[in-house]
Amino acid sequence: MRLRFFTLVCLCCCWFVSSEGETVSCSKIVPLGFRSGNISITEFGGVGDGRTLNTKAFREAIYRIQHLPRVGGTLLYVPPGVYLTEPFNLTSHMTLFLAAGAVIMATQDSSNWPLIAPLPSYGRGRELPGGRYMSFMHGNGVQDVVITGENGTIDGQGDVWWNKWRQGSLQFTRPNLVEFVNSKDIIISNVIFKNSPFWNIHPVYSSNVVIRFVTILAPRDSPNTDGIDPDSSSNVCIEDSYISTGDDLVAVKSGWDEYGIAYGLPSSNITIRRVSGSSPFAGIAVGSETSGGVENVLAEHINLYKMGIGIHIKTNSGRGGFIKNITVSHVYMEEARKGIRISGDVGGHPDDKFDPNALPLVKGVTIKNVWGVKVLQAGLIQGVKNSPFTDICLYDINLRGVTGPRNPPWKCSDVSGFAHQVSPWPCSELSSNQQGSCANYS
Structure with missing residues (x-):
């Protein structure tokens, strides 16, 4: 019939x-x-x-x-x-x-x-x-x-x-x-x-x-x-969804080391909105395979529970490529090992042919309006030597959890940027009075 x-x-x-x-x-x-x-x-x-x-x-x-x-x-x-x-x-x-x-x-x-x-x-x-x-x-x-x-x-x-x-x-x-x-x-x-x-x-x-x-x-x-x-x-638009898996909930990628550099096709204009979920890894991630470049990503109104890392932007030496114009806002997280991680030492390589001098460019990352409870460590921002991460802008962030000598609230290196109303207060690299491109925040 x-x-x-x-x-x-x-x-x-x-x-x-x-x-x-x-x-x-x-x-x-x-x-x-x-x-x-x-x-x-x-x-x-x-x-x-x-x-x-x-x-x-x-x-x-x-x-x-x-x-x-x-x-x-x-x-x-x-x-x-x-x-x-x-x-x-x-x-x-x-x-x-x-x-x-x-x-x-x-x-x-x-x-x-x-x-x-x-x-x-x-x-x-x-x-x-x-x-x-x-x-x-x-x-x-x-x-x-x-x-x-x-x-x-x-x-x-x-x-x-x-x-x-x-x-x-x-x-x-x-x-x-x-x-x-x-x-x-x-x-x-x-x-x-x-x-x-x-x-x-x-x-x-x-x-x-x-x-x-x-x-x-x-x-x-x-x-x-x-x-x-x-x-x-x-x-690409991702919205109004629930994800609970064994790895990153959403991860924006663009190819792997020398192969991604040669292919040269970036991910761009990605919106992630009203997504919630749970994972032992990251909630919203960029990388670590970003050799073709990632730009113009907006993630907002995200609710995360029992996470490894709430927000994770990750790349590595040998990746090349770029990560720029990333905005993450209005995030709630509850129970996380780490609230925010922006790291330049994550991910392996496809083979031994990658160029270790192919350094990634990470510039223009804005994270704002984030509230977290039971967060073990607020954040870690570790740039790449000889290619520091720049214009890292943090605003209106409150991440509460367990801190102490073994769990300092923030760790930073090879990074510059600006912070406003961030608790616990982040590292000195983000405490400059010179806002630079972060002055565009509203």
Whole structure:
């Protein structure tokens, strides 16, 4: 029976900040329009019993969308049930719609998991030399793709991958849950992402990406299960989401050492708003892979609980690249090892070919309106020798916790900037009466 219903229609009302500082509505760059075609996975033999393998059904349904295009594209409906499947590719002008109670579940049999080439800005797999496993849902060179629904679930069943990683038995880098490469006009909303084998949502070399109203879950001890990692991508909006994983909740990246420098594609115009969550690592992170550069990032109205580090900007000698025009504001954190860390000695290298003299530029980082309780150490800002971090601006920050001889409130080196109404009072490097570019604060 042909499915009959209306496609979800809305405008994604989030924002990004342009390089000129102008706030721009994301609804102007990623409108979600009407799909003229509707098909159901059951029309292609999909069975949601949790046991039947549905790889053929998903691949045939997406083939139909790709080769019988309709004006406005086609919606693929997944009704309630548990649909076990191997990885599959997405195509342009499609909406993957998960009904309430629908679960798309990854098989745990890695023997049929496709291998793909490493990303050129990384030069190898992120974990191991050579290629990498394809993401569970993968889009390469696609546009106008929507993953949405009624809070259905995409389950990566990652525990088998985590155990192989712990045992050192993997030969290639683990798969992400969802990855878009060289793609544009992507919307991900109203879906639960669960137990990713590796990073959860990874837009790379992509533009005009909206991620909102998502829930991302993985155990605290699951290795490298980052929530959302915009990577060498532009015009990315992340908002109104809850993330609780084993690694950084949101991490902005742009390539790794000499490979990222050569590829030279920065991440820019990234907005993160109204995100909450918990992790043993960072809440809002930039890096550590930033060799293509990161600029124009705004993160605001963030709530963090039981964190390793609240706000972490991280790079290393050999990275090159730049980190500039970063603003983080209106952050609440409760129980954190460290409130703020801006560090130039974090992250390893892909191989021994990196240039140790490729020093990163970190300039123009503003952190303001931050309140923290049960914070063990307020902050650590450690620049790079011969490339100090400049224009580090701290305003209206109150981080309360345990301090003493073993836990000084702040540690700083190779940094200059300005502080105003910061408690506990930061290091002398940020106490200058010369505000410099920090005078733009309002």
